[in-house]
Amino acid sequence: MSRRTLTVDDALYRYLLEHSLREHPAQAALRAATATHPHAGMQISPEQGQFMALLVKLLGARRAIEVGVFTGYSALTVALALPDDGRLLACDINDEYTRVGQPYWEQAGVANKIELRLAPARTTLDARLAAGEAGRYDFAFIDADKTGYDAYYECCLELLRAGGLIAIDNTLWGGKVAHPAADDDADTAALQALNAKLHDDQRIDLSLLPIGDGLTLARKR
Ligand code: SAM
Ligand code: CA
Numbered sequence: 539m540s541r542r543t544l545t546v547d548d549a550l551y552r553y554l555l556e557h558s559l560r561e562h563p564a565q566a567a568l569r570a571a572t573a574t575h576p577h578a579g580m581q582i583s584p585e586q587g588q589f590m591a592l593l594v595k596l597l598g599a600r601r602a603i604e605v606g607v608f609t610g611y612s613a614l615t616v617a618l619a620l621p622d623d624g625r626l627l628a629c630d631i632n633d634e635y636t637r638v639g640q641p642y643w644e645q646a647g648v649a650n651k652i653e654l655r656l657a658p659a660r661t662t663l664d665a666r667l668a669a670g671e672a673g674r675y676d677f678a679f680i681d682a683d684k685t686g687y688d689a690y691y692e693c694c695l696e697l698l699r700a701g702g703l704i705a706i707d708n709t710l711w712g713g714k715v716a717h718p719a720a721d722d723d724a725d726t727a728a729l730q731a732l733n734a735k736l737h738d739d740q741r742i743d744l745s746l747l748p749i750g751d752g753l754t755l756a757r758k759r
Contacts, residue, residue: 543748554585555584555585558585558588559584559585559588560588561584561588562614562618562646563645564614564642564643564645564646565584565587565611565614565615565618565642565646567642567645568609568610568611568614568638568639568642569581569584569611571609571638571642572608572609572611572638575609575638577608577635580608581608581609581611581612582611582612582615582681582707582750583750585749586749586750586753587611587612587615588615589749589753590612590615590616590619590679590705591615591616591618591619592619593677593703593705593755594616594619594620594676594677595619597676597677597701597702597703598676599619599620599624599676599677599702600620600621600623600624600625600676601624601625601627601674601675601676601677602616602620602624602625602626602627602675602676602677602678602679603626603627603629603663603675603677603678603679603694603697604616604626604627604628604629604678604679604681605629605659605663605678605679605680605681605682605686605690605694606629606630606659606679606680606681606682606683606707607628607629607630607635607636607639607654608630608632608635608636608639608681609635609636609638609639610628610636610638610639610640610642610643611639612679612681613626613628613639613643613652613654614639614642614643614646614648616677616679617643617646617648617651617652618646618648620648620651622651624651625651625652625653626651626652626653627653627655627662627666627675628652628653628654628655629655629657629659629662629663629682630654630655630656630659630682631656631657631658631659632656633656636654636656640654659682659686659690660686660689660690660693663690663693663694663697664693666697667693667696667697671697672696672697673696673697673698673699673700674697674699675694675697675698675699675702676698676699676702676703677698677702677703677704677705678694678697678698678702678703678704678705679704679705679707680694680704680705680706680707681706681707681708684708684711684724684725684728684729685724685725685728687706687728687729687732688728688731688732688735691704691706691732691736691756695741695742695756695758698758699758700758700759701757701758702757702758703755703756703757703758704742704754704755704756704757704758705753705754705755705756706732706753706754706755706756707750707751707752707753708729708750708751708752709729709732709733709746709751709752709753709754710746710748710751710752711725711726711729711751711752712751714726714729715729715730715733715752733746733754736754736756739756740759741758741759742756742757742758742759743756743757743759744756744757
């Protein structure tokens with residue numbers, strides 16, 4: 539067996555960013571603006587964003603979905619990777635959070651690609667399915683309330699075309715998924731149940747990557 543994933547200490551992390559990160563100025567500015575937010579830790583890391591942008595380009599994605607926008611860094615990153623006629627359906631329930639990102643979407647010239655729906659994501663995704671949009675999307679990123687993940691996964695799987703990709707964030711959950719969940723820890727239990735379900739799910743090709751807080755990639759067969 540070759541080496542397991544490296545432990546990335548601060549010096550190595552700095553090196554990784556210095557030698558790979560290519561942010562648009564609007565991404566850097568939005569990240570700086572979010573850094574002082576009390577929930578700044580909810581934002582994906584820039585290298586994870588850049589990796590997701592690469593996936594979006596490799597897929598040739600035109601239509602994407604995001605479940606969980608927060609201040610809009612991941613949405614900005616995906617939108618920048620979409621072609622000019624690409625569209626991102628961005629789902630969140632919090633206007634206060636999402637309002638932070640919108641000037642940066644404008645600054646990057648991608649605001650026209652992002653359709654922000656402020657409603658429970660289930661409502662938005664179910665409406666798209668009811669409107670006959672099954673099979674019409676190429677990429678989805680799921681990063682919202684953990685107990686909702688299974689439902690978001692099922693909706694996104696229907697909305698995606700064969701060959702489309704779902705990226706699911708926080709699937710290692712700070713390491714907690716590897717230990718029995720406390721009775722009152724519904725988030726850990728939900729992630730454990732979803733990880734177990736995906737492992738056996740023959741509708742997808744699967745990889746769980748130890749990037750960030752764990753990123754699961756599920757390619758629709
Ligand atoms: N992807 C974002 C980023 O990288 O900056 C972080 C998203 S943050 C972890 C989770 C978001 O999910 C919050 O903005 C929260 O308002 C949203 N959220 C929570 N419950 C939701 C629901 N039922 N439907 C849609 N969004 C929800
Ligand atoms: Ca996350």
